[in-house]
Amino acid sequence: MDLDYVLRIPWNTSECRGYHNPNNTTQISSNSSSPTTGRSRCCQTLLSLYGISLSQHLKKTSLFQLPDLPTSVSCLQDFQTKLTSLSLPPSLTSLCFDPLQFVISPNICASVQSTQDWVKKLGPSTALDSSCKTDLTDLTSCDACVAAGFQVQTDLIGIDGNKSHSTDCFYFAVLSSKHSSKRHSAFVFGLVGAGVAVLLMSIFLGLYLWWTTKYRKRSDMGEEEMGSRPRRPTTVAVWYKIQELEKATDNFSPKNFIGRGGFGMVYKGMLSDGTVVAVKKIIESDIQGNAEFCNEVEIISNLKHRNLVPLRGCCVTENGGPGESERYLVYDYMPNGNLDDHLLPVEISRRPTLLDSDMRARVADFGLAKQSQEGQSHLTTRVAGTHGYLAPEYALYGQLTEKSDVYSFGVVVLEIMCGRKALDLSSGPPHAILITDWAWSLVKAGKIDKVLDSSLLNDNGDSSTANPKSIMERFVLVGILCAHVMVALRPTILDALKMLEGDIEVPAIPDRPTPLGHPSFSRGDNTTFSISPALSVLQLHSGTCLGEIQKLYIVLVLLRS
Structure with missing residues (x-):
């Protein structure tokens, strides 16, 4: 790129005369109010100045940016040489620019890389064509041109979808405008200067808000x-x-x-x-x-x-x-x-x-x-839960109702009363695999005593600590009823609690269809699990059992809430 114009055209160099050391941003010109402001003004001026050569490059090659990183580095070195010849610090370009920002890339501003891409995205004409034709040294005309630049920027961001590309899109809008060579420098200085100033203010405001939020949440995060x-x-x-x-x-x-x-x-x-x-x-x-x-x-x-x-x-x-x-x-x-x-x-x-x-x-x-x-x-739609506790209609068909929780509740009640796991693959006959099938079969055969764990009824010779058998049997019947295969035959959870408390009678246990403990539950690798024996040490009073069952039900309801 030809950068000789840097030495020919008049431009304000005072903003950049204070940077003698790239690592010392406090050395700024005397007319800058702060280090940050001074650096921003200098870099903004240099970006506008460098943009003239990029605009010329676009006109000659139809490319918005430079083809590769070595070219970008070489051009910035040439730019720095021109600045140094004006007695400006030798590190300005490295302080203000990253060579990669001027290298062509498909990942910025709606993937626009050439004028062909520009026309494809925005059409043959934009608001810039009509608003930037007049003499831009006139402030009114300049304002209209800047407004058109922001309008085109908005259109590009709408296509791109990434607001972080706002600066690149605005810069492309500046470079792509059709204006006479006579007004070229004034346009670039006016439009880029005004646009970048607004963007920098937005960035500083965003950084301030981010810092404030981060400071407030630091103790927790x-x-x-x-x-x-x-x-x-x-x-x-x-x-x-x-x-x-x-x-x-x-x-x-x-x-x-x-x-x-x-x-x-x-x-x-x-x-x-x-x-x-x-x-x-x-x-x-x-x-x-x-x-x-x-x-x-x-x-x-x-x-x-x-x-x-x-x-x-x-x-x-x-x-x-x-x-x-x-x-x-x-x-x-x-x-x-x-x-x-x-x-x-x-x-x-x-x-x-x-x-x-x-x-x-x-x-x-x-x-x-x-x-x-x-x-x-x-x-x-994925069935989630623990095997043995899932209601049949949910496990087989994915149908989940309030009665599905009643089934799970019934399984937990039976586990507590029987001292047996919900699903025991080592229990021999297929009908004995599921605790619900096993308990129902014994109750129907009149062998409810075999369902109850003996430790629940063991009084150790002290009748005062014995759990009443009738209450224990009622708990078993409620568990079987709640875990019935047929959804319609299960009680509501409120009725189940009333049955446990003895407020209402437990109805006769209805018959069941073909037991779920089918041979298909058997494992092909002959792997078995150890049988869960009866309770050996824990003795629960009826009140204790009822209280824990009520608590477990509350949890089951919450899991589906």
Whole structure:
């Protein structure tokens, strides 16, 4: 490009005479009000001046920018040589410009690279053609031309869809305007100068607002790299830094390992304020992307109930690059472990029901509901739940009703009363695999005594601590009725609670269709699970059973809310 005009045309060099050291932005001309203002004015002036040569380049080659990086570097060096000959500092171009910003690229301003692209995107004529034909030394005409430039910029951004390309689009609008060579310099100085000034003011305002927001949220959000962090939850959930969680769990030490919960490994930890927490490192999850993960955290953190394990916060950290992030959930610690540890032998449990310090049942891993980023409810067609607890109509056909929760409630009642897992593949005959089929068959055969776990009726020789058999049998019948295969034959949950309390009679148990414990449930690899024996140590009074069952029902309802 020919840059000799830099030495020929008159232009104000005073704004750029204070920069003697590129690392010292405080050395500015005396007429600048601040270092930032002085630097901005100098760079704005140089951009306008350099734009003249780019406009000439566009006229000769039909290209808005330079073909490659070496060419851009060479042109800027030539530009700096001209500036140095005017006794200006030797580092101005490196201070104001990145050579890449003048290299042609398909990733800026609606992918416009040439005049052919320009015509293809905007048509053969634009508002610039009529508004910039007059003498631009007249202020009124100049204002009209600037307004036309912003109008074309708006059109380009509408096509591009990325507002971060605003500066490039406005600059292209300046370069593409058709004007006489006589008015060339005045046009470029006027339009670029006015446009860039407005854009710089917008940038400074945006930076100020960003800094203010970041300062206010720093205590909750911590410090992270702006380019890699996902969208943060907007609720009261705390956003933990990975360093905090590593310190709390002693770098996720095996000695702090609690167990494997739903889709992750759980570690016990202590925060800096002494709070004991459970940190779950997500390993398996259907949630795709960090944005969806944050949406889930927003919903879950809003669920507050005495029978839910409170979610304290979360953490997302990049681990090597995009798509390799690690996610963590931080819950209140439940000191009494899993409910199954008190009801069944110590095995790997898939039912996330925990007990707090007061032995109150609390459900973890809740959050089956999903929500889109826009805040709209999202219904998934994928069946989600734990095998053995899913109602047949939901597991087989995806039909989910309020009676589906009644079925799950009935299964939990039977588990408590029978000391048996909901799904036991080692139970021999096919009809004995599901607890619902097994219990129904025994009750229909008049063998309800075999359904009840013996430890519930064991009084240890003390009749004062014995659980009344009639109450225990009523609980079993209610569980069987709630877990009936036919949806219409299940009671409402309110009626089920009244039956448990003895306020209304339990109706006769209706017959069932072909049992769900079909041979198709058998496993082809002959793999079996150990039989869950009867309760061995825990003795529950009827009031205790009823209270815990009521709590578990509340949780089941919340899971579908």
